Amino acid sequence: MERPGIFDAFAIKGVGFRSRVLRSSLGGRMATYDGQVTPAWRNFERRFARAENRLGGIISATIDVDDKRMSPLEYPKLSHDRFIGPLAEGIRAVQAEGCRYIVQLGDPGGHTQASLLSEDADGKSASRTFDLFFGYRNTTSPMTPEEIAAEVDAFRSAALRVRQAGADGVEITASKGYILHQFLNPATNRRRDAYGGSEEKRFRLLKEVVTAVRAAVGQDYLVGVRLSAEDFNYLPMYNIRLPLAWPLRDHFMGNRLETTLRYGQWLADLGVDYLHIDSGFGFVNPKGSPGQYPFEGLRLFCNSVRHLSAKAAVRATLLNLWPTGLARRVLGVGWQIRPAANAHYARAFRRQVKIPVIANGGFQELDKIEGALAAGDCDLVAIGRPLLANPDLLAYYANGEKPIRPCTWCSLCCTRTAVLPIGCYDISRFDSQAQMQDQILRLSSDHSA
DSSP: OOOOOTTOOEEETTEEESSSEEEOSOOOSOBOTTSOBOHHHHHHHHHHHOGGGOOOEEEOOOEEOOSSOBSSTTOOBOSSGGGHHHHHHHHHHHHTTTOEEEEEEEOOGGGOOBOSSOOGGGGEESSOOEESSSOSSSSOEEOOHHHHHHHHHHHHHHHHHHHHTTOSEEEEEEOTTOHHHHHHOTTTOOOOSTTSSSHHHHTHHHHHHHHHHHHHHOTTSEEEEEEESOOOTTOSTTOOEESOOSSHHHHHHOSOHHHHHHHHHHHHHTTOOEEEEEOOSSSSOTTTSOSSOOHHHHHHHHHHTGGGOHHHHHHHHHHHHSOHHHHHHHTTTTOOOOTTTTHHHHHHHHHHHOSOEEEESSOOSHHHHHHHHHTTSOSEEEEOHHHHHOTTHHHHHHTTOOOSSOOOOOOHHHHHTTTSOSSOOOGGGSSSHHHHHHHHHHTTSTTOO
């Protein structure tokens, strides 16, 4: 049997992708203050979609289903019908280039990192916990049964809007440490009701969301789930999460592969069409964003939200006390460049669940992409940061070349773009600071080429 290549077409539920590479969830401050996408967002997405770039499809930035929480300010929402029109316009622009578009839906819940002013709603989670690194509220607060029902309905309504906007599919975020992940993770879900206390009960919210989404969009529509293969709760190493969960293995590790494989099978049984596999808990984390420790970006962001709570103020103060070089060495434990970081996890899911699997994390070099596809680790590969550095990455490979200035995995784009415009902030990739700034300012314009 001939091994699949990077430029071979692939289809899931009738949605055909012209290559085996998708752009992963990637976005920035390109919406109005209330969450409506702008022409800047449309231009940004279209730049990746151009026919000459050979990209099979784009998975959107995580679009928030909640009308109150900001993830962060000027990031897109799909919590009201008024957001459909502008979203549809951008989707059509991408599809006109022959590129598929999948909308990723999520809700940061208790990991909400930013707001105009401190809001009780930004701390809603599975249980009451203290988390030094993720979220800005001093503690999270458990969602009531009524709030859980409203959350399910928010996903259902947003998924229907995705289809009405003309997207090729919808992806549910049960990763990144977002609200569905908070319910799945035994360290953050201490509930003893129908939504916590066992694997089946922790899975219940995700099950209800998937069921509601499928009912809203119909059996003929593409529905996927982004899932973390293992949580690695102890990363970042300096994070403090209280109270301790028992057994301590659950507290420091969270879900392990044996558990998430069961989740994957249950999702397949519910009729999910594909799984999008990464690892780690929270955004950003060393497993979900393999690469260098983005200390400068994290410090910038923490300083920008220090007014929101006592915890946020203390966190920013502590980060400001660290010399940059020392912080990179000490706080950066666990952050390392690891090519194809989650390919082995994708392979485990692909063998277990028998539905298409997307692998995410650490893909840039052609041999790593081709190797994961040829080995049967995954059906598609999702790439984020290297495509931000070089939107024409696949065009290089199609011409038998390599990018002149590849992504260095500095991860500054993951942290700075919560405060600043999206773009590559690694000055080592540019001839001057002025050139770097010009790339950032032009990236979402209609003359950015």
